[in-house]
């Protein structure tokens with residue numbers, strides 16, 4: 001069984017700095033609020049020449065296995081997603097995240113960035129809302145544990161909305177540290193769990209955000225882990241629909257700071273955000289940092 005890799009012990013140098021996971025269906029069949037930003041952001045990567053770099057691999061996303069979704073979500077949840085009309089795009093989005101996580105876990109790329117057509121962090125074991133249908137990160141965690149024997153994870157969710165679905169599914173897991181930026185309400189992480197809530201004011205600016213980022217990354221550093229997921233919502237921009245009031249420069253600053261702490265084994269998962277101009281800048285900047 002030499003092909004079953006133990007990712008905690010085998011850490012050869014990755015071939016690529018960055019894997020970008022994409023599928024054109026995200027821009028066509030994605031949830032309406034999220035899909036209009038997809039093609040412009042991908043076009044931005046082309047215009048910046050980022051996909052021509054020999055350090056970057058572009059991979060076409062494939063749908064996740066339905067059985068994996070059934071292990072995370074109840075049968076009534078799955079039926080609800082099928083009835084919503086977004087089941088196929090949710091499976092393709094989760095597949096993008098799983099592949100991106102595998103790339104970094106198996107050592108093909110130092111980091112990955114996963115485009116999606118539907119988000120995941122509001123999908124709990126038995127309910128979904130907020131443009132989220134299947135919990136992509138929870139599915140990736142389950143897959144990595146099964147197939148690559150990866151054990152411990154940090155999730156840094158900087159989407160300004162509380163990642164209630166992820167907290168529901170993984171919040172009690174002793175091998176997961178769930179760090180959640182949000183503005184809505186001070187939920188407070190439960191005693192005896194690894195969770196950390198970073199609650200920022202509604203109109204938090206870049207400097208306030210970066211104080212939270214420092215706190216998050218210090219906590220992540222203190223938690224021995226194999227893979228770090230970033231739930232990347234640019235709805236935190238002042239010109240997008242979420243609560244924070246971040247500027248154009250915030251996402252570059254975030255990615256640079258995170259790279260200082262964790263230069264590899266990082267998987268970015270696209271989350272909230274609707275504004276194509278913001279998406280071009282935010283996603284382009286993050287990928288430029290990861291590819292550099």
Ligand SMILES: [Zn+2]
Nearest residue numbers: 159161235272
């Ligand atoms: Zn959001």
